[in-house]
Amino acid sequence: MRRVLPALRESNGGLAVLAVTVGAGAGAGAIAFRWLIRTFTLLLSGHADYSAAGHAANPHIALLGRYFVLFAPVLAGLLYGPLVARFAPEARGHGVPEVMYAVARRSGRIGPQVAVVKSLASALCIGGGGSVGREGPIVQIGSALGSTLGMWLRVAQLRLRILVACGAAGGIAATFNAPMAGVFFAMELILRDFTAQSFGMVALASVTASVIGRTAFGDTPFLHLPAFHVQHLGQYALFALLGLLAGVVGVAFTRVLYAVEDLCDAVSRVPAWARPAVGGLALGALLLVLPQMYGVGYPVLANGVYGTYSVVFVLVLMFGKMVATSLTIGIGGSGGVFAPSLFIGAMFGSAFGQTAGHLLPALAGPPGAYALIGMGAVFAGSARAPITAVVIMFELTGDYTVILPLMAAIALATGASALISRDTIYTLKLRRRGIDLDAPVPAALLPGRTLRDVMEPAPTPLPEDTPLHKAEDRLSRARHGALPVVGSDGEYMGVLTAQAAAGTLTDERRADMTADIPVRELIFLPHVVTLETPLHEALDALVAAEQSGLPVLDESGLRLAGWITHQSLLAAVHKAHAVTRTVS
Structure with missing residues (x-):
């Protein structure tokens, strides 16, 4: 087990196994969810699908005639209202926005109780006449399963997001017998990116869930639609x-x-x-x-x-x-x-x-x-x-x-x-809750603040003609795993990382060379941030950076002015939170 868990957490093969597992769980969840919907619909309306029954009475309470529909939503609301309010308030509503938020802002973390509560609440709501669909619930159910498995195994954040998307894709694929739609729904709406790794894993989950769904429901579409023909170019x-x-x-x-x-x-x-019971009357x-x-x-x-x-x-x-x-x-x-x-x-x-x-x-x-x-x-x-x-x-x-x-x-x-x-x-x-998925995370917390307010002093830069073997000692002691490099006129040229230096030194010494390459030949240019860069933009640049910090340039963008790290940004966020709590 000690060897198996790290392999599942870290290797691509392990991620594939987890994707298939999540897909299987989402497929089973879709079967259970559809069964719950049918069961509660039969109990509360007396019909497998009352929407096609006209004004028919509920045979269980025939004395009420067609007026039973006044009370079916009320009874359902009395059951699922307290369940949602007590155990999983995020199960209220249509579900997909909550999953999108969990992926974008919570690193894919969804409470394990959401799958159970959402299944029961949505099945009761639909069975009691709620005029909603089953795709939102099954997306949230599958995503909660993927998140729960990932958190239990303590996988990395990127992989946890992928597992959440796998659960969403599997739920859509199984409940609608639409494996391709499951993949693109998860990629386009949940992950909102199309990397090769995430696409492959989501596809694995979708296929697995679809096979399970077809075993239970048959290989037929959930709707039988007429043949389509374009009879005239007009x-x-x-x-x-x-x-x-x-x-x-x-x-x-x-x-x-x-x-x-x-x-x-x-x-x-x-x-x-x-509220669901009282509003159920309307x-x-x-x-x-x-x-x-x-x-x-x-x-x-x-x-x-x-x-x-x-x-x-x-x-x-x-x-x-x-x-x-x-x-x-x-x-x-x-x-x-x-x-x-x-x-x-x-x-x-x-x-x-x-x-x-x-x-x-x-x-x-x-x-x-x-x-x-x-x-x-x-x-x-x-x-x-x-x-x-x-x-x-x-x-x-x-x-x-x-x-x-x-x-x-x-x-x-x-x-x-x-x-x-x-x-x-x-x-x-x-x-409407103040969350903009397209905005960087701390934008709302740090309005109007720039790097000038939070940057640290910059490390002493390396001159561009410094031989690599002479820069080795300074790089080994660099707190952020990188040092800025400047030209003979003092203008900023780029960054030399310890990773790049170590790789080059290893190759040079293996070939019995003296490693006197000037550092200017190994520098790279990270995303440029200046004194006036807003903090929320700097966070994006830091996330994309190879090293743990970034140089901050002056207003001209030519000379080094300071250094920014994740720690300094976190300190700014913490301070903003403290001020907010004090004011409130």
Whole structure:
């Protein structure tokens, strides 16, 4: 065991084993989660999927007739509200932003209890009529599994982040039978980078989870969609217009979601644990009018794609889903927004296609094609994850002919969304808490401060013509593992690191040479920071540096003025925290 654990922590082979393990765990978690959803839906509604049952009664309590939907969300809220409030408040809401925050700001650390609480809370919420999706919960469940395994083994921070992404990818792959979408969802939204190592490990986890999911659910897509055909080149203009409008619809969904959440915050006067039950009455009233909003609603989505509903009714369903999902999240429910965005996109696309068919019957073609494109485009407009949107729609249809119009519509939807709104449906939740994932970590803690305020005195520099063997002694005693190098005129030239010197000296002495190479031939130029560089920008430069410190240059950028280290920045952060606590 003493040999096995270091290998798992440090080697690429060990990381691959962990990725497969996390993928297997996420696949098993997806199976359990879907079983919980079905079980609670049967218990609370009497149907496997009440959204397709119309105004049917719950056979368990037939005396209430269709009015049981007034109480199903309340009962579910009474169960999951205290559970979430007591054990894992981060399990409230749609889940993905919390995982994004954990990866970006907490080095991938997610509490192990989140997986259990999120599973129960989301399954109860969806089973009790909550109009949310299962992708957010399964992402958070899989990510919590990956984080828990990584923390237990005490892996490095970078590897812990990768394991969290592996869990997210595995959850998506298993629950939707979409392994490629799982990979790109994790890379595009969770890790937000595409390094070769992380891509390979996430792919391993996704494939493993998908195999497990297919063993349990069969090798079929979670939605059965009609065949796609582009019947006329002129349809591309209609698909482009649909993409632009879908980007607006995606932003509108985001705005409605958080506006309803603000409204719920404003009117709520009850403790957090009771809020889902009290707010459940409002959700139940909506379900009484529009039972198609009960749960995830995949059968209703499929009917919209196949053109079962009229233009007016699909628009009613589209706006109804926006409100129902927003209300479910606003009252403290637990569930995802990915499936609702697909639902909204399908209804909008169907309405667009039917309208185009009436206005341009010779050109438009079947409305189902527009519903398919609308699904991907609205998701891209709300989440701004175009690669994931393209891949998941391709995996759902299995039809390559969908790719060209889909890519065009999704690209336009993403662009339109970016023009209208800075944030996505995921990042806006974090920004409302004062968290900007695109900003360096301490920006909010250290406003207006520069390196002039916190830098240390610079080490005595080496002249550029110093022979390497003469610089050896000074480098061995250098506190930061590096020394600045200056030219004959005193201008800064770069940095000589102990690592570079040691490698060169070893090679030279092995060849019986005197190692009289001038240090100017071994210097490198790290990211340039000056006296006026903000502290949050300096942190990024330090993270990327090979050594433990960086030279600080004067305003001209030509001469050495000081030195900056992680310790000095940490001291500045600590001081800012202390001041904040004193003021508050």
